[in-house]
Amino acid sequence: MNFAWYYRWRLLSSLLVVALMQRLAPCARAEDPVWFHLNGIPEPRAGLEVDGSEETTRISGVKSVYDTLFITPTVGLKGSGSIYHPNLLAFDFDGDLGWGWEQMTTTAPGYRQSINESDQLNRYQVRLELLQEKPYNATFYAAQDHTYRDYGSFDTFTVDSTRYGGTLNWATEQLNLISNFGYQDEADTGLVDSSEVKETFFNFLGIYKRHSGQTTLTGQWNEYDNILNFGNALTSMTESAGLSDSETFGGRQQITSSTAVNYSHAEYGAQQSDMVSATENVSIQHSQNLESYLVLDAQLNELYPATETYLQGTYGVRHQLYESLTSTADVHGTYQDNSASAGSSSIKQYGVELGENYHKRLQSWGRLSIGASISGDHVDDTGSGSSIAIVDESHQLSTSPVAPPVYLKHPGVLAGSVQVTSGGQLLIEGTDYAVSQVGQLTEIRLLLPPSAHLQGLLGAGDNLAVLVSYQSSALNNASYEALTSNAEIRLDLFNRFGIYGRLNWLDNDAPPQVQVQTLTDLVGGLDFKWRWLRTGAEYEDYDSNFVQYDAWRFFQAFNFTLDRRSTLGLNLDETFYHYPASGEQNLYQFTTRYSLQLWSSLSCYIQGGFSLQELEGTEQVNGSAQTGLSWSYGKLSVRGGYEYTTQTTTTGPLSEALEKDRFFLYLKRSF
Secondary structure (H helix, E strand, O other): OOHHHHHHHHHHHHHHHHHHHHHHHHHOOOOOOEEEEEOOOOEEEEEEEEEEEEEEEEEOOEEEEEEEEEEEEEEEEEEEEEEEOOOOEEEEEEEEEEEEEEEEEEEEOOEEEEEEEEEEEEEEEEEEEEOOOOOEEEEEEEEEEEEEEEOOOOOEEEEEEEEEEEEEEEEOOOEEEEEEEEEEEEEEEOOOOEEEEEEEEEEEEEEEEEOOEEEEEEEEEEEEEEEEOOOOEEEEEEEEEEEEEEEEEOOOOOEEEEEEEEEEEEEEOOEEEEEEEEEEEEEEEOOOOEEEEEEEEEEEEEEOOEEEEEEEEEEEEEEEEEOOEEEEEEEEEEEEEEEEOOEEEEEEEEEEEEEEEEEEEEOOOEEEEEEEEEEEEEEEEEEEEOOEEEEEEEEEEEOOOOOOOOEOOOOOEOOOOOEEEEOOEEOOEOOOEEEEEEOOEEEEEEOOOOOHHHHHHHOOOOEEEEEEEEEEOOOOOEEEEEEEEEEEEEEEEOOOEEEEEEEEEEEEOOOOOOOOOOEEEEEEEEEEEEOOEEEEEEEEEEEEOOOEEEEEEEEEEEEEEEEOOEEEEEEEEEEEEEEOOOEEEEEEEEEEEEEEEEEOOEEEEEEEEEEEEEEOOEEEEEEEEEEEEEEEEOOEEEEEEEEEEEEEEEEOOEEEEEEEEEEEEEEEEEO
């Protein structure tokens, strides 16, 4: 053996270890290195969880009942610590383990089955932080949970989830590199359905900062398995990459430019879609009151065998004559081409637009806002074949009772051709959303109350961004002139009253046989707010050659602070739609919540509500009532409550009623 080389490597290794320790030393927290250190003795705890429910289903008078009872003692442990040094590797953990008894009973006419078996409960959360004080650091996590989630949608969902993954960071003054990756499996079970979504994901974000701009690189990969009502999995996959750059330059730093390029690929079962887009935005601040801007957009969508090409450009100026008055003028043009095996179409459109916006404070008693724009365009619309394919048309859907209806842009949508996606996941017609023909247009709406799958996408919000692909039989061959006008006015008085009106107007000189929309949409309303009260009413008259309706929308919100320990809230919404060709659509919704903090250690709540929806000959009633309390004393905590949920659907002589009673009691004692 060459001992000289051996001792040289020993010496070099020792020097490297010393150098690493010196690098870690400046970040030390005045703590001596310890190979394994706990921040105190881990905190043990014991508990008991009791959860029971009774679900009753009545279909045309036939009743079936499903009962469950879970009794699970638990033990848990919570703590934190580090390995070698907190700045090298810090960790924390918190978990519960339970092994209990589960009873399930199913009863129907002439049938009864009871099952008794043991039940295991696992809850844990582990987090590791590596080199947390360094520019390059990492975080890793793993968690499992079983809980109940109330989204405020007349249903409480049972949620079982497993998550693990991590985040890698490298941050300097100019460069930030962030990536996160992981896997999550979440199963949501509600009153009428269930959904399990398994997601594997990887995301990357890189930002390079310069004195006058920055460059951003993004990457994303997601794979979903969506299992509805314990059926077959619907697999979808999305991957995307984007590059953008922004720069400010000029002698006065008056020019701002931003450029972006994006690519995405998605697979939904046997279907594949690809999208390439590019945007360019340039703005020039010529003076304090004068600005010009240029916007260019290009996009290519492909949902095999359909392709869609979209080009758009706008150049405009914006001038602020007075502090309260802003004027805009632009020239614009668009080109859209859709092609598929069944047909193709192209639309060329160019024109000018003028706009004015006026905002003025009227002394101390009011504020006035007025906005108006008018656009004139020349349109060349050509088509051939039997139908055209529309790929990834974007819409914003809502579960709010006062949200206006959403229609697909093209008339003559072919039945069964609609495909809706959101966040890379495929939505299911009849479970997540409904499609209905209203005049020549097709309305798309989210079903109420939301399904377990849809509620997972919505979270605690009301709105959901979706992409819709479909086929339309509307094919035109015509050149025509089109006028578009929008106007709105709002007057606020004494910071309490608001009066407003909106106009959306479309007209054209297209031949009568060409399917081009004309529209006069008038909206007027008022709202009032004072202390604990917010209320308002709105009327809309929608008159189009495609569809006509008039609508009333009302809302009332009462939020009382009864005293420093209790609050009371009540919310009511009512909407009434009248379609001359297809009848009425009505929705009533009421929710309320009362909470009381009896002492610092004891609080309770009562909440509930109902909704009534009348739509296309079907009446659906949803209701819920919930009450509960929480008490803590030292290291002892107790939480318990009762919930009642019901849903009744009636279509002609057919009726289906679902009811669920649930009670729960959780006790926990830390030592």
